[in-house]
Amino acid sequence: MRNPLQSLPTRIVFFVFAATLLTSLTVTGVSVNFIDSFLRTKINQKFPEILETTIERLDFWYEQRLREVEVFAKSDVLQDNLRALSSGLGSPRHKRARAEVEQYMAYVLDGFSQYASLFVLSNEAEVLLLVGEPLDLPPEIRRDLRATVASRVGDVLALSDGPGQIASAPMKDASNQSLGSLHALIRVSALGEILPHDNAGPSGHISLIGEDGRYLASSEQRPAGETFAGPLHTLGEPVVLEEYTSDSEEWVIGGARVFPRFGWNVVVEQSYGEAFAPVVSAIGRVLLINLAIVLLAGIAAFRIAVPIVRPIDALSDAARRISDGERGVSIPESQSSDEVGVLTRAFSSMTMRLTNNAAELELSHDAVAEANERLRLQNEKLQQVNEVLEQLSITDGLTKLHNHRYFQEALLRESKRADRTSLPLSLILIDIDHFKCWNDRLGHAAGDEILRMLADVMNTTVRETDELARYGGEEFALIAPDTDLEGAMQLAEKVRSEVAATSFFSGPPAERECVTVSIGVAAYQGDRRDLFGRADRALYRAKAGGRDCVVSEANATEQ
Numbered sequence: 001m002r003n004p005l006q007s008l009p010t011r012i013v014f015f016v017f018a019a020t021l022l023t024s025l026t027v028t029g030v031s032v033n034f035i036d037s038f039l040r041t042k043i044n045q046k047f048p049e050i051l052e053t054t055i056e057r058l059d060f061w062y063e064q065r066l067r068e069v070e071v072f073a074k075s076d077v078l079q080d081n082l083r084a085l086s087s088g089l090g091s092p093r094h095k096r097a098r099a100e101v102e103q104y105m106a107y108v109l110d111g112f113s114q115y116a117s118l119f120v121l122s123n124e125a126e127v128l129l130l131v132g133e134p135l136d137l138p139p140e141i142r143r144d145l146r147a148t149v150a151s152r153v154g155d156v157l158a159l160s161d162g163p164g165q166i167a168s169a170p171m172k173d174a175s176n177q178s179l180g181s182l183h184a185l186i187r188v189s190a191l192g193e194i195l196p197h198d199n200a201g202p203s204g205h206i207s208l209i210g211e212d213g214r215y216l217a218s219s220e221q222r223p224a225g226e227t228f229a230g231p232l233h234t235l236g237e238p239v240v241l242e243e244y245t246s247d248s249e250e251w252v253i254g255g256a257r258v259f260p261r262f263g264w265n266v267v268v269e270q271s272y273g274e275a276f277a278p279v280v281s282a283i284g285r286v287l288l289i290n291l292a293i294v295l296l297a298g299i300a301a302f303r304i305a306v307p308i309v310r311p312i313d314a315l316s317d318a319a320r321r322i323s324d325g326e327r328g329v330s331i332p333e334s335q336s337s338d339e340v341g342v343l344t345r346a347f348s349s350m351t352m353r354l355t356n357n358a359a360e361l362e363l364s365h366d367a368v369a370e371a372n373e374r375l376r377l378q379n380e381k382l383q384q385v386n387e388v389l390e391q392l393s394i395t396d397g398l399t400k401l402h403n404h405r406y407f408q409e410a411l412l413r414e415s416k417r418a419d420r421t422s423l424p425l426s427l428i429l430i431d432i433d434h435f436k437c438w439n440d441r442l443g444h445a446a447g448d449e450i451l452r453m454l455a456d457v458m459n460t461t462v463r464e465t466d467e468l469a470r471y472g473g474e475e476f477a478l479i480a481p482d483t484d485l486e487g488a489m490q491l492a493e494k495v496r497s498e499v500a501a502t503s504f505f506s507g508p509p510a511e512r513e514c515v516t517v518s519i520g521v522a523a524y525q526g527d528r529r530d531l532f533g534r535a536d537r538a539l540y541r542a543k544a545g546g547r548d549c550v551v552s553e554a555n556a557t558e559q
Helices: 008-073 076-085 092-111 139-146 188-193 277-304 311-323 339-393 404-421 435-442 444-461 485-501 528-544 553-558
Strands: 115-121 127-132 157-159 162-172 178-187 205-209 215-218 242-245 251-259 264-271 425-432 467-472 475-481 517-523 550-552
Touching: 008 162, 008 178, 008 205, 008 251, 008 264, 008 528, 076 092, 076 115, 076 127, 076 162, 076 178, 076 435, 092 115, 092 127, 115 139, 139 178, 162 188, 178 188, 188 215, 404 425, 404 467, 404 475, 404 528, 425 435, 425 444, 425 485, 425 528, 435 444, 444 467, 444 475, 444 485, 475 485, 485 517, 485 550, 517 528, 517 553, 528 550, 528 553
Parallel strands: 517 550
Antiparallel strands: 115 127, 115 178, 157 162, 162 178, 205 215, 205 264, 242 251, 251 264, 425 475, 425 517, 467 475
16 A cells, blocks of 8 residues: 555655745744734824823813812802801801702702712801702811812812812902802712723723822722722822733723823723734734645645646546636546546536525625615714713703813814914903893793793894804803904993893883893914903993993903
8 A cells, every 4th residue: 555655646646735834834933023013013003192182171160169169169149148158057047048059059969960968168168058969078178178269179088989089169249358268079980981092992091090009080890999000100100001900800901191280190001902902813814825725735736736636627627627616517437446536526516516505695795785775774873862961961951052071162163263364353241141040030930031032132233253152150251252352341341232222021020120241252362271260350340330330351250
């Protein structure tokens, strides 16, 4: 019996297969190393960008909280009732003041879910009033809070339902005398809603880690008090990617950077398997290519052996016809038990399976096409629903104007456009005069109707390019793009006169009275936070100067 290794076709095929396999393994190794290096370079570029974007969002979020608490502290309700809260305990005036302040603070908590509670401290660091979740503050913490002369956000406090922070703002009267201070307890867990994670992939997430190594907030659900398993960084260190086992026993790749405002670590993590999935995919593709190369090399080897083994020519011809897409190719059955006979019978069986598989693929293709069409229709419906939800999320339910959230986004967008194009930008803040009195006299239902009618009047008065929003309570904000201070003053005066000329009542008790507004105007000078502050000061001057008037930042400075 002849040794199979002594067969020339066998030796040719074996030699070609070995050479091709060695080459394929070499190419696979080089390709995988290159792809792995390329992916690591991309991740080294992506993670620092994600961390930088996250830190910018966090800074802006905290600046918003400071501005909000400052605005709340300047509310007429607090200014008018704060002295009554600290004197005449039990008197009708004290009770009335307490009820009005509690109602205002409850309204604020309803509209700003990131706050757990609001409380007011007197000049002696005593809690005059607290609305929301109870908070037990030791005297030393209250004294530290009251000693603050400027708005700030304090350190993290350990609360029963998670970490919290206190944002503070001083309260002063028109003569700059201290009336106490307003403080808001911020839910640190609310930061998880603004932490971006889309760019980190489906398994990626971003977390805030305190200086003690515990989770403060995360874009994914985390048990309270859980400890971060990865390495932490200090301020000034560059972002270095680390590979480690997470607290969920998953092998991850992550990077960290310090959030300078509080010294926390911002950490972005992604599943190692997901991050390097392209490497696995590339290995599969390279192996498929290598297998194809091996197959072609085997066919070439058989062609070399044709002069020796002529029956292989028939097999090569059949293989060529199948490769060209021809179906139903058949080879005469061979009864021999040698290599050619075995190969002929195996090839015949393969052609039959290919024919059957082709028919099954056609049926599967039709089913996939039908499923894709159904999926496309469902996606269109989902897109329509998402558009409606997005519109509702930026609309004030009472006035149908844009809400506070939309105003913040629009102000950020327009300020960036002004920086980029050097075009003017102005901000107009509008406050209804004596709105509390209207509510007291006519009831809250009538007050709501005044807000709705006022919104309609202003909405028909402003230009299409202007952004009108209800900032909160009886306050409205108007962003005027491509408008300098003079133009904004004219627009504000037009709004004021239209409101004053509108009849908001159809009969007693206010048929001879009219609703008026006070307006503050400021022009953008490169800092949107400063823009809001100057417009707010101008509005304060307008109210202090008799109301029903328009005051610009320049007028406010002169006064």
